[in-house]
Amino acid sequence: xxGITQSPRHKxxxxxxxxxxxxxxxxxxxxxxxxxxxxxxxxxxxxxxxxVKDTDKGEVSDGYSVSRSKTEDFLLTLESATSSQTSVxxxxxxxxTSREQFFGPGTRLTVL
Amino acid sequence: xxxxxxxxxxxxxxxxxxxxxxxxxxxxxxxxxxxYQQFPGKGPALLIAIRPDVSEKKEGRFTISFNKSAKxxxxxxxxxxxxxSATYFCAASMGETSGSRxxxxxxxxxxxxx
Numbered sequence: 159x160x161g162i163t164q165s166p167r168h169k170x171x172x173x174x175x176x177x178x179x180x181x182x183x184x185x186x187x188x189x190x191x192x193x194x195x196x197x198x199x200x201x202x203x204x205x206x207x208x209x210v211k212d213t214d215k216g217e218v219s220d221g222y223s224v225s226r227s228k229t230e231d232f233l234l235t236l237e238s239a240t241s242s243q244t245s246v247x248x249x250x251x252x253x254x255t256s257r258e259q260f261f262g263p264g265t266r267l268t269v270l
Numbered sequence: 271x272x273x274x275x276x277x278x279x280x281x282x283x284x285x286x287x288x289x290x291x292x293x294x295x296x297x298x299x300x301x302x303x304x305x306y307q308q309f310p311g312k313g314p315a316l317l318i319a320i321r322p323d324v325s326e327k328k329e330g331r332f333t334i335s336f337n338k339s340a341k342x343x344x345x346x347x348x349x350x351x352x353x354x355s356a357t358y359f360c361a362a363s364m365g366e367t368s369g370s371r372x373x374x375x376x377x378x379x380x381x382x383x384x
Contacts, residue, residue: 162313
């Protein structure tokens, strides 16, 4: 357990509203990631960060933005939520030593 | 595009049997191949991982077999137990030059009947 928390754990919102998900880690890991999990697709990378203020896009980044102002926090924002963004979102961290990524408990987001 | 293909999508085995899940990858730059286990309502957790310079890695009842020339790797669960019932994901990574990003397979839902 790498001390990763995600908030909120569940959220229901309406199409067109902005949504921000938060990931907080206590292990001082350099790398942080946001994935979404959908049936039949496994986990797909949305965005990742390799340091404070250093971020890059993953394979499904359209409609999402991220920010990392502190090592411990990585925020994922849906600028205008759509029903296709209904999913379970996982945050992960990576220390750079064992190559293991540690995952948070997930946030279930429903966009009506 | 999916760079890691996983099969089967679901698998049902009897207690004590062998569970086998297969993955195939396309990008020869991948240099780390982990398997993650996920229980309902939880995040994935690393189960076992292998690098392409070895053909097999065993940890307890779990074994990864790796075939570099075929670009395939598989997870074998020996003496499967009901507690092994979970979703299993294979993945691949290219290291820190690419941000150590993981590319996942589609997942296999394993059910072990008592």
